[in-house]
Every structure is written in structure tokens, then in C-alpha cells.
Amino acid sequence: MEYVENRMAQEAAKQTGNAESLVTPLNLVLLGMLLYTAYSWLRPHTPAAIPKEEPAVVFKTFTPRTLLPYNGENDMPVYLAVRGRVFDVTRGRNFYGPGGPYANFAGRDASRGLAFGSFDEEMLTKDLDGPLDTLSDLTKDQLEALQGWEERFLDKYLVVGKLVAAGEEDKAE
Ligand code: HEM
Structure with missing residues (x-):
């Protein structure tokens, strides 16, 4: 019984360990980029500003x-x-x-x-x-x-x- 409890504790520790190893600076940067890309796709698109009208040059x-x-x-x-x-x-x-x-x-x-x-x-x-x-x-x-x-x-x-x-x-x- 004690053995089983130890195994479970070990497994739990491993999982927490795995979760922690995911939180690396690189992963945070990647997640940020992913979120930003998703945000860019999903946000409502506003049309590009219409450039101020220049007088047309007629040859x-x-x-x-x-x-x-x-x-x-x-x-x-x-x-x-x-x-x-x-x-x-x-x-x-x-x-x-x-x-x-x-x-x-x-x-x-x-x-x-x-x-x-x-x-x-x-x-x-x-x-x-x-x-x-x-x-x-x-x-x-x-x-x-x-x-x-x-x-x-x-x-x-x-x-x-x-x-x-x-x-x-x-x-x-
Ligand atoms: C006493 C002789 C002259 C002096 C001291 C003089 C001086 C100058 C100066 C300081 C500029 C301005 C340069 C710049 O900042 O872009 C300039 C431009 C010019 N010069 Fe003279 N110049 C002389 C003679 C002439 C002559 C004989 C001609 C032609 C007949 C001429 C035609 C022009 C033209 C077309 C420009 C260009 C203006 C532009 O960029 O639209 N210059 N000159």
C-alpha cells in the first residue's frame, strides 16, 4: 500500500515537473506570438486610411x-x-x-x-x-x-x- 502511495506521489511530482518545464521563456514568447497572430486574425478589420488627396498630374x-x-x-x-x-x-x-x-x-x-x-x-x-x-x-x-x-x-x-x-x-x- 505504501508502495502504491509512493508511486502515486512520484507520478504527481513528475506531472507537476512536466507542467513547470513547459513554462520556459521561449514558450512564453511563442505563446505571445500565437495569441497576437490569433488576435490579428480575429480583430475587426478597419479599412486602411485613405491617403490625403493629391492633385492629379495630367500630362x-x-x-x-x-x-x-x-x-x-x-x-x-x-x-x-x-x-x-x-x-x-x-x-x-x-x-x-x-x-x-x-x-x-x-x-x-x-x-x-x-x-x-x-x-x-x-x-x-x-x-x-x-x-x-x-x-x-x-x-x-x-x-x-x-x-x-x-x-x-x-x-x-x-x-x-x-x-x-x-x-x-x-x-x-
Ligand atoms: C553669376 C553667376 C551665377 C551665380 C552666382 C548663380 C548662383 C546659383 C545658385 C546659388 C543656385 C542655387 C543652387 C541650389 O541651391 O540648388 C543656382 C541655381 C540655378 N542657376 Fe545659377 N548662378 C549663376 C549663373 C547662372 C546662369 C548663367 C544660369 C543659366 C543661364 C543659371 C541657371 C541656374 C538654374 C537653372 C538653377 C537651378 C534652379 C533650380 O534648381 O530650379 N545660373 N544658381
């Missing part, structure tokens, strides 16, 4: 004349064109807005002026309804300078359209 086709109003002299954004790409340079208003050092380029095709490093009036397309500046007379150095500016603009500003000659709008994709 547009401009001619030198339709680009002109984007010269910073009104409430409109400030644009300029470089080799057929129209950049939104509004965040550079200090450079291109009225009184800014590069205000002459605002609303215009700035390619030639940038290539020559010149603010001269002749650098800008005179006839707003005529052909675009082909830049075919540019030297290698001027083309390189222009490309440098282009890369800077591509890095810094958004392209919002393309510049084409008046009458070519329909041909532009």
Missing part, C-alpha cells in the same frame, strides 16, 4: 503660347520647358517667380538659355506660334551643359507635359 501638351501663362506672374503653377519636356518648377518659385534670378525662363522654352548659360532675350523662342528651337547649332559643350540641367530638373521637378510647335498638338501622343 498635357503645350505650345510656346499655351506655356506662357505659367510664368509665375499669377496664381498658376510655374512651368518651363527643356528640350520638349515641360517641368513644373513651382517649388523653385524663388528662382523662377517674378524678381527671381531665372524668371526669364518661366513659362518659356529654356533650352537655349541653359545651354549657353545666358539670360539674353534672344535665347527665348520669339515667335510663339512658329517652330520650336531645334538647337541644331549647339556645340558639344553646350549640349553637355544642357544635359546637365536636364538631369537636375528630372531629379528635382515633375514632368507635366511636352512642348510642341503650334499646330502640332494633334500629332503629339
Whole structure:
């Protein structure tokens, strides 16, 4: 009888021992992860917050004349064109807005002026309804300078359209 009682006591001790050995730090961490996963699955799902609406950028086709109003002299954004790409340079208003050092380029095709490093009036397309500046007379150095500016603009500003000659709008994709 005593033997049986001893066996039972031993068994009970073993079981308690087993239960204790389950409570290890690792098991607690695993249990925590399990509970968290279950909670994640079961909790009611709230839809992701709707991002604040950004103004949609519409890629547009401009001619030198339709680009002109984007010269910073009104409430409109400030644009300029470089080799057929129209950049939104509004965040550079200090450079291109009225009184800014590069205000002459605002609303215009700035390619030639940038290539020559010149603010001269002749650098800008005179006839707003005529052909675009082909830049075919540019030297290698001027083309390189222009490309440098282009890369800077591509890095810094958004392209919002393309510049084409008046009458070519329909041909532009
Ligand atoms: C006396 C000569 C010049 C000085 C001291 C000067 C100075 C500067 C300075 C300090 C910046 C700002 C750089 C930055 O923080 O991003 C800048 C940017 C610029 N400069 Fe000049 N510059 C000069 C000549 C020119 C010329 C000749 C041209 C072209 C015709 C030119 C076109 C530009 C343009 C397009 C920018 C970039 C503005 C932007 O990031 O949108 N600069 N210049």
C-alpha cells in the first residue's frame, strides 16, 4: 500500500515537473506570438486610411503660347520647358517667380538659355506660334551643359507635359 502511495506521489511530482518545464521563456514568447497572430486574425478589420488627396498630374501638351501663362506672374503653377519636356518648377518659385534670378525662363522654352548659360532675350523662342528651337547649332559643350540641367530638373521637378510647335498638338501622343 505504501508502495502504491509512493508511486502515486512520484507520478504527481513528475506531472507537476512536466507542467513547470513547459513554462520556459521561449514558450512564453511563442505563446505571445500565437495569441497576437490569433488576435490579428480575429480583430475587426478597419479599412486602411485613405491617403490625403493629391492633385492629379495630367500630362498635357503645350505650345510656346499655351506655356506662357505659367510664368509665375499669377496664381498658376510655374512651368518651363527643356528640350520638349515641360517641368513644373513651382517649388523653385524663388528662382523662377517674378524678381527671381531665372524668371526669364518661366513659362518659356529654356533650352537655349541653359545651354549657353545666358539670360539674353534672344535665347527665348520669339515667335510663339512658329517652330520650336531645334538647337541644331549647339556645340558639344553646350549640349553637355544642357544635359546637365536636364538631369537636375528630372531629379528635382515633375514632368507635366511636352512642348510642341503650334499646330502640332494633334500629332503629339
Ligand atoms: C553669376 C553667376 C551665377 C551665380 C552666382 C548663380 C548662383 C546659383 C545658385 C546659388 C543656385 C542655387 C543652387 C541650389 O541651391 O540648388 C543656382 C541655381 C540655378 N542657376 Fe545659377 N548662378 C549663376 C549663373 C547662372 C546662369 C548663367 C544660369 C543659366 C543661364 C543659371 C541657371 C541656374 C538654374 C537653372 C538653377 C537651378 C534652379 C533650380 O534648381 O530650379 N545660373 N544658381
